[in-house]
Amino acid sequence: MAISATISLTSAEGDLTSSALSLTAAASLTKAGLSTALASTTGLAKTNFTNNPIQSKAIYRSDDAAANGANKVYLKNMSTTPAEYFTVFIDQEEMGRLYAGDWAFFPWTATSGTKETFRILIANTWAAGDTWEFDGVQIVAADSTVANIATQIDAEEFPNWTTVRSTAYVTFTAREARDAGTVVTATADIAVDTAGDGDSVVDNAAMGTATESDIIVVPSVVTTMDLEHMLFYE
Amino acid sequence: MATTAAMTLNSDLMTGALSASASTTMMKAGTSADGLDQMRMGYNKVPTGTSFDLLDATAAGIDKATKVYICNESTDETYYVTIVIDAKTIGRLYGGDWMFIPWNQDDATHDLEITATGGTNNITWICFHEGETLGTQAD
Numbered sequence: 001m002a003i004s005a006t007i008s009l010t011s012a013e014g015d016l017t018s019s020a021l022s023l024t025a026a027a028s029l030t031k032a033g034l035s036t037a038l039a040s041t042t043g044l045a046k047t048n049f050t051n052n053p054i055q056s057k058a059i060y061r062s063d064d065a066a067a068n069g070a071n072k073v074y075l076k077n078m079s080t081t082p083a084e085y086f087t088v089f090i091d092q093e094e095m096g097r098l099y100a101g102d103w104a105f106f107p108w109t110a111t112s113g114t115k116e117t118f119r120i121l122i123a124n125t126w127a128a129g130d131t132w133e134f135d136g137v138q139i140v141a142a143d144s145t146v147a148n149i150a151t152q153i154d155a156e157e158f159p160n161w162t163t164v165r166s167t168a169y170v171t172f173t174a175r176e177a178r179d180a181g182t183v184v185t186a187t188a189d190i191a192v193d194t195a196g197d198g199d200s201v202v203d204n205a206a207m208g209t210a211t212e213s214d215i216i217v218v219p220s221v222v223t224t225m226d227l228e229h230m231l232f233y234e
Numbered sequence: 235m236a237t238t239a240a241m242t243l244n245s246d247l248m249t250g251a252l253s254a255s256a257s258t259t260m261m262k263a264g265t266s267a268d269g270l271d272q273m274r275m276g277y278n279k280v281p282t283g284t285s286f287d288l289l290d291a292t293a294a295g296i297d298k299a300t301k302v303y304i305c306n307e308s309t310d311e312t313y314y315v316t317i318v319i320d321a322k323t324i325g326r327l328y329g330g331d332w333m334f335i336p337w338n339q340d341d342a343t344h345d346l347e348i349t350a351t352g353g354t355n356n357i358t359w360i361c362f363h364e365g366e367t368l369g370t371q372a373d
Contacts (some may be wrong), residue, residue, distance in 0.1 A: 003245040007332055009303060009360065011237040016273060016362075021237075023360070025305045025332045032328065033312040041247050044254055070328050074243060076256050082266040085299075088336065093322035094344075096336025099263060099299050103256040105241060106333040107317065107325025213323070230243070230254060 002037050003029040003232055005072070005105060029232050032070040042231040046078070049086075052222040056089075060231050062211035063177055065110035069234030073215060076103040078226040086227055089216040097220075109213060110233070113177035116208035118185045122146040122153070122168045125196030132200055133191040135160055146198075171204075179210035236260055236269020237362060239301065239334060262364045263299040270299065275360040277307075280315060280350040288359060289346040292367035295339030300363040302346060305332040306355055313352035320344045329355070337361070 004026060011021040029038045042064075047057060065071040077086050079100040088095045088104065098104060122132075126149055130141040135158045141149050146168040154165035161172040172185070184205045192200050219225040240257035260270040280286060289302065306315055308329035317324040317333065320343050327333055337346060348357065 003243070003247065005332070006242050007303070007334055008240045009237065010240070015269070016237050016271065023303075027331045029331075030311060030328070032326065033314075035311050037247075039247065041245065041252065043248070043252065068326070070326060070331070072331075074254060074256075082261065083264040085264075087338070090319075090322050090324055093320055094338055094340055095319060095324065096338040097263065097297070097299060098336050099261065100266075101258045102260075102299070102301075102336060103239075103241065103258055104335045105243075106335045107327050107331060109316070109323045109325045111323070228254070228256075232245070232247075 005029055007105070029072055030070060031234055032068060038070065038072070038232045038234060040233050042233075044228065044230045047227045047229065048224060049217075049219040049227065050222070050224040054219060054222055056216050056218040058214045058216050059227070059229055060108070060110075060215045061176065062110040062112040062213045064231065065108065065233035067109065067111050069110065071108040071110055071231065071233040072105065073108045074103070074105050074230040075217070076228040077101060078228055083220070084225055085220045086225070087218045087220070089218070091212050091214055091216070108215070108231075111212040113179065113209035113211040115174040115177045116180060116184065116206065117171060117173045118202050118205035119169055119171045120190065120200045121203050122150045122170070122198070122200055124198050125194070126198035127195045130194040130198055131192070134158070134189065174208055177211050178208050180208060236271070239303075241334070260301055260362050261299060263297065270301070270362045270364050272364060272366070273360055273362045274366075276358075278357045278359070280348060280355045280357055282350045282353060285318070285347050285349045287345045288348040288357070289337070289361055291339035291342055291344040291346075293339075293342070294365040294367045295337070295363060297338060297340065298364050300337045300339065300361065301334065302337045302362075303332065303334050303360045305358045306330065307358055308353075308355045310352065313350070313355050315355045315357060316349045316351065318347040318349070
């Protein structure tokens with residue numbers, strides 16, 4: 001496996017200086033501190049920005065790559081209108097402006113936050129037909145066994161959470177790290193409808209923290225602009 | 235005509251070919267006819283243990299189309315320099331790696347900083363710009 005990145009900077013005689021300038025550098029993109037190639041990529045992508053008012057987009061989230069990896073990011077402003085530019089941010093820090101046709105290639109330290117987690121216990125008396133609902137997902141109990149109901153919950157695909165089950169406990173982990181302020185998922189956030197006294201108590205929860213290195217891009221105009229981008233990562 | 239920056243990326247990570255190429259003529263902010271016409275360049279041996287300002291932000295660089303090229307010429311792949319803008323880490327440039335970024339010096343603290351790890355790192359750098367605030371002679 002190999003990835004190569006080559007840059008050529010060229011200035012003809014009389015352009016920047018009276019003499020011609022030329023520089024070429026080639027890099028093999030390898031893992032941090034190693035000579036083995038980076039093994040993962042998002043592939044080449046194109047993202048359209050057409051929003052009024054102007055809205056930023058997170059092109060790559062810190063969760064996408066290793067914090068101390070030798071990750072590399074490629075960005076290109078596909079606009080042909082000279083005055084149109086994308087402002088590139090790392091988290092809240094501005095890097096610079098990519099004007100029409102400009103491109104950038106840079107290493108990326110993807111410092112992630114932590115993902116919120118919480119655990120529920122399916123307990124007390126449940127009956128077949130009782131319902132449990134969270135994150136837009138509803139399950140209907142197939143029987144009255146609490147461990148089986150926990151298994152049903154764990155079998156679902158939640159939009160914003162992943163799950164792991166142990167007996168009648170189900171642990172939820174957010175798909176993305178974020179800082180939700182002081183709010184953590186609680187028992188009241190889960191809708192339970194049982195014929196008996198069945199419940200779904202959150203007995204353990206931990207807040208998430210914000211990522212610190214998301215790559216955020218802001219267009220300069222509300223009319224359509226396209227960004228070409230690619231990430232090689234660990 | 236002005237300075238051009240071209241790059242190619244080639245990879246055999248996928249079952250099909252994955253490549254990208256880009257070329258830009260470095261123009262002043264918002265123009266298509268007036269190229270970046272000034273530059274600074276250097277080659278530094280950067281010792282470990284201290285964060286250095288590789289490039290100081292200047293007021294003349296606010297909201298401009300400045301471009302910075304940095305190459306870590308170190309041949310030891312465990313060596314790297316950490317690139318920071320105004321206390322925010324951009325990434326680690328390992329031995330043999332290069333980078334090319336836009337740089338908006340949007341305030342006086344928006345310096346481009348560098349810290350070496352592993353050993354003394356050898357760095358080539360070029361800053362293409364359209365003006366900078368030169369320091370006044372002090373003594």
